[in-house]
Amino acid sequence: MGLKPGHTYTFTAxxxxxxxxxxxxxxxxxxxxxxxxDQIGSQGYVEIDGTMPTATGAWQLVLxxxxxxxxxxxxxxxxxxxxxxxxxxxxxxxxxxTLVADGVQGAExxxxxxxxxxxxxxxxxxxxxxQGYVVLTAPGGSEDVYxxxxxxxxxxxxxxxxxxxxxxxxxxxxxxxxxxxxxxxGTITTWNSSDGGNTWQVASVAEPGSSTTTSYxxxxxxxxxxxxxxxxxGVACTGSPSPLPVAGR
Numbered sequence: 001m002g003l004k005p006g007h008t009y010t011f012t013a014x015x016x017x018x019x020x021x022x023x024x025x026x027x028x029x030x031x032x033x034x035x036x037x038d039q040i041g042s043q044g045y046v047e048i049d050g051t052m053p054t055a056t057g058a059w060q061l062v063l064x065x066x067x068x069x070x071x072x073x074x075x076x077x078x079x080x081x082x083x084x085x086x087x088x089x090x091x092x093x094x095x096x097x098t099l100v101a102d103g104v105q106g107a108e109x110x111x112x113x114x115x116x117x118x119x120x121x122x123x124x125x126x127x128x129x130x131q132g133y134v135v136l137t138a139p140g141g142s143e144d145v146y147x148x149x150x151x152x153x154x155x156x157x158x159x160x161x162x163x164x165x166x167x168x169x170x171x172x173x174x175x176x177x178x179x180x181x182x183x184x185x186g187t188i189t190t191w192n193s194s195d196g197g198n199t200w201q202v203a204s205v206a207e208p209g210s211s212t213t214t215s216y217x218x219x220x221x222x223x224x225x226x227x228x229x230x231x232x233x234g235v236a237c238t239g240s241p242s243p244l245p246v247a248g249r
Contacts (some may be wrong), residue, residue, distance in 0.1 A: 006070050017055075029047075032062075033062055040072050136171075179191045
């Protein structure tokens with residue numbers, strides 16, 4: 001089983017419902033949406049229904065967030081059109097399927113960094129630079145699109161936010177394995193990739209000033225194992241390793 005018991009996942013997709021198909025499928029629960037099923041032994045399947053589009057004739061984001069229960073022996077995702085067998089004319093289309101494991105700190109955790117600005121450590125990056133854009137997704141499923149403003153043939157590559165994301169923040173791809181986001185207030189969030197750009201993990205958040213950098217360490221499953229900040233101003237830490245880090249939250 002590829003999905004791991006005890007882990008939380010968010011599945012997203014783009015869905016297109018033609019106007020001729022409409023938004024009233026035969027199934028009110030499985031209609032035009034992703035659906036997760038899991039089972040422990042032979043206890044019977046538990047169903048978790050995702051969201052469905054709210055309009056026809058346009059690609060829209062649909063998603064489902066779920067936790068695979070401890071002891072699960074099966075877990076899988078199905079994409080439904082929601083119409084009875086035989087209604088071949090009622091088509092829906094899915095594209096851009098993504099499955100993200102856990103949040104930045106693991107299941108059921110949300111970012112809570114001290115200081116006036118927490119940067120963008122809660123955002124998930126999907127890199128489509130080859131297609132001309134990068135998508136940043138918030139935990140609730142909202143998305144911001146950034147498009148290149150410099151050549152994509154060499155690093156660094158700079159990107160500008162579109163729509164509401166055009167707020168003075170600058171996204172940069174500094175290498176094949178690193179992105180940085182510089183917010184309008186000077187906060188810098190860094191993401192690294194260790195698998196060729198397929199997934200990206202937040203590495204640090206540096207707020208303006210010399211003692212406001214928070215860094216992250218991950219385990220083999222991509223969950224945060226340690227959040228470390230520097231010593232406060234005027235505090236010196238000695239010992240081994242040198243200098244000693246001061247743990248944050």
